[in-house]
Amino acid sequence: VSSTVYNTNSYWLESESGVALIDAQMLRSDAELLATLIASSGKPLKGAVITHAHFDHYGGLNLLREKFGEFPIYTTKKTADGFKPNHEGALNWTPDVHGDDFDKVLVEADQIVESGDVIEIAGISLKIDDIGPGESPNSIVVYQADENILFTGDATFNQGHYYLGEGRSEAVLKQQEYLKANYGDVKMYYAGHGDPSTPAAVLDSQIEYVQFMQSIIKDRLAEGDYMNAENTSVKDDVLETLVGEMLTRYPNLNDYGIGAEKLVGWGVAGVVNELRN
Numbered sequence: 471v472s473s474t475v476y477n478t479n480s481y482w483l484e485s486e487s488g489v490a491l492i493d494a495q496m497l498r499s500d501a502e503l504l505a506t507l508i509a510s511s512g513k514p515l516k517g518a519v520i521t522h523a524h525f526d527h528y529g530g531l532n533l534l535r536e537k538f539g540e541f542p543i544y545t546t547k548k549t550a551d552g553f554k555p556n557h558e559g560a561l562n563w564t565p566d567v568h569g570d571d572f573d574k575v576l577v578e579a580d581q582i583v584e585s586g587d588v589i590e591i592a593g594i595s596l597k598i599d600d601i602g603p604g605e606s607p608n609s610i611v612v613y614q615a616d617e618n619i620l621f622t623g624d625a626t627f628n629q630g631h632y633y634l635g636e637g638r639s640e641a642v643l644k645q646q647e648y649l650k651a652n653y654g655d656v657k658m659y660y661a662g663h664g665d666p667s668t669p670a671a672v673l674d675s676q677i678e679y680v681q682f683m684q685s686i687i688k689d690r691l692a693e694g695d696y697m698n699a700e701n702t703s704v705k706d707d708v709l710e711t712l713v714g715e716m717l718t719r720y721p722n723l724n725d726y727g728i729g730a731e732k733l734v735g736w737g738v739a740g741v742v743n744e745l746r747n
């Protein structure tokens with residue numbers, strides 16, 4: 471878990487012959503800590519899977535390649551397509567905030583797999599399932615059958631605010647139903663942020679969270695006069711009221727070190743933009 475940015479998780483699975491990695495951190499310093507932990511196994515890093523194209527999950531790949539050589543990096547085509555634009559977007563602000571700790575060198579996935587493929591890394595089988603758009607423009611989940619566990623990327627956030635800043639609340643709800651139908655009996659979900667959880671502990675509460683945000687936004691949109699003068703985003707006072715309603719209903723959810731008001735504010739602004747269209 472990164473303690474510097476967004477509390478992003480990486481997971482590594484170890485076999486006799488090596489290590490398989492799920493997600494690769496954002497900053498070089500966090501990726502270096504991760505590399506140290508992987509190296510302490512005394513085994514080679516045989517490959518990585520990236521769940522989605524948000525920079526906090528793949529920004530550390532260049533550092534890891536420097537340490538471990540050219541290990542393969544797996545994801546689906548639609549997920550891989552997001553790496554470059556997302557990295558370019560991050561470079562607009564990361565030099566000011568993180569200096570050289572955010573790598574300007576983009577390392578992309580080089581092993582494009584189809585949804586449903588079962589890959590093997592260090593003899594560990596991982597099923598890749600492309601679940602389409604949602605929290606990010608496109609994402610996958612990774613199923614490990616022997617342990618009956620699922621790496622969910624940012625499709626689930628255990629006991630945390632669900633990130634809706636990109637305004638795809640409807641798609642997120644579809645993903646939650648898909649996970650229920652296809653991975654409802656999985657022993658444990660390992661999410662991109664927050665602690666592991668059972669499916670039952672997370673899916674229904676996330677659906678409720680997203681639907682509640684949608685409902686208060688729809689009510690406010692129906693009153694009209696909610697956009698700023700430039701018509702570029704929701705008015706500050708409207709945003710503040712809606713965020714207040716969210717935080718009153720969900721006072722104790724994890725904010726991953728971002729700050730709940732900021733994180734929920736991104737979500738409200740994103741969903742206003744989605745639902746007003």
Ligand SMILES: [Zn+2]
Pocket residue numbers: 476478524526527624662663
């Ligand atoms: Zn994330």
